Amino acid sequence: xxxxxxxxxxxxxxxxxxxxxxxxxxxxxxxxxxxxxxxxxxxxxxxxxxxxxxxxxxxxxxxxxxxxxxxxxxxxxxxxxxxxxxxxxxxxxxxxxxxxxxxxxxxxxxxxxxxxxxxxxxxxxxxxxxxxxxxxxxxxxxxxxxxxxxxxxxxxxxxxxxxxxxxxxxxxxxxxxxxxxxxxxxxxxxxxxxxxxxxxxxxxxxxxxxxxxxxxxxxxxxxxxxxxxxxxxxxxxxxxxxxxxxxxxxxxxxxxxxxxx
Numbered sequence: 131x132x133x134x135x136x137x138x139x140x141x142x143x144x145x146x147x148x149x150x151x152x153x154x155x156x157x158x159x160x161x162x163x164x165x166x167x168x169x170x171x172x173x174x175x176x177x178x179x180x181x182x183x184x185x186x187x188x189x190x191x192x193x194x195x196x197x198x199x200x201x202x203x204x205x206x207x208x209x210x211x212x213x214x215x216x217x218x219x220x221x222x223x224x225x226x227x228x229x230x231x232x233x234x235x236x237x238x239x240x241x242x243x244x245x246x247x248x249x250x251x252x253x254x255x256x257x258x259x260x261x262x263x264x265x266x267x268x269x270x271x272x273x274x275x276x277x278x279x280x281x282x283x284x285x286x287x288x289x290x291x292x293x294x295x296x297x298x299x300x301x302x303x304x305x306x307x308x309x310x311x312x313x314x315x316x317x318x319x320x321x322x323x324x325x326x327x328x329x330x331x332x333x334x335x336x337x338x339x340x341x342x343x344x345x346x347x348x349x350x351x352x353x354x355x356x357x358x359x360x361x362x363x364x365x366x367x368x369x370x371x372x373x374x375x376x377x378x379x380x381x382x383x384x385x386x387x388x389x390x391x
Contacts (some may be wrong), residue, residue: 149170179198286347359361
């Protein structure tokens with residue numbers, strides 16, 4: 131969308147009332163999710179953080195110098211718990227390298243840098259994943275008999291066995307074992323990513339591992355998301371980037387209002 135929308139009208143700029151659709155969660159002091167709520171809201175943001183600004187507060191030790199520091203650190207602590215739980219349930223850990231471009235005054239690229247993902251990036255990612263997962267679960271569980279309520283899911287099937295066999299054979303040439311046993315694939319891929327980190331073969335094996343995976347797609351069939359190890363998953367968090375998110379918003383509100391499938 132044009133910047134007038136994406137960075138203006140549709141952006142949570144500080145000190146402005148913004149009409150929003152929220153997924154609100156409540157945790158107890160032990161980090162357990164105890165309550166959730168979905169609905170139309172007005173958000174009045176107190177601060178707009180760049181990732182770098184939030185990261186400074188996450189890494190800061192000693193006397194608190196910013197009133198938002200305890201909040202950011204609490205969020206980061208919860209995000210780490212969510213991340214650990216996700217991997218424990220079989221989520222695949224692909225830390226692919228993104229790049230950013232430095233442009234000159236005329237908009238021409240003059241340099242390329244790797245974008246390093248730090249805790250602030252991972253914090254946002256975990257809460258977006260949580261919102262997407264919980265919205266999908268909520269709609270799916272509203273009706274306990276088939277056919278369920280129609281919903282736009284983001285689905286991701288397990289890798290094709292033949293592609294997996296070829297990749298396993300290739301990884302073996304570098305001395306790594308990748309199982310083709312369906313229930314052990316996620317664990318095996320994560321072990322591989324851990325073992326190749328920082329080594330010369332990391333980029334080639336990581337790229338091929340990603341290509342071995344099935345492509346995620348949109349569907350009204352809730353077949354689950356293999357890569358995230360979520361039985362139900364939708365795209366709720368980026369309606370200014372993806373039209374299916376707008377569809378999930380409309381469907382969710384329709385069901386919150388008591389609409390039939």
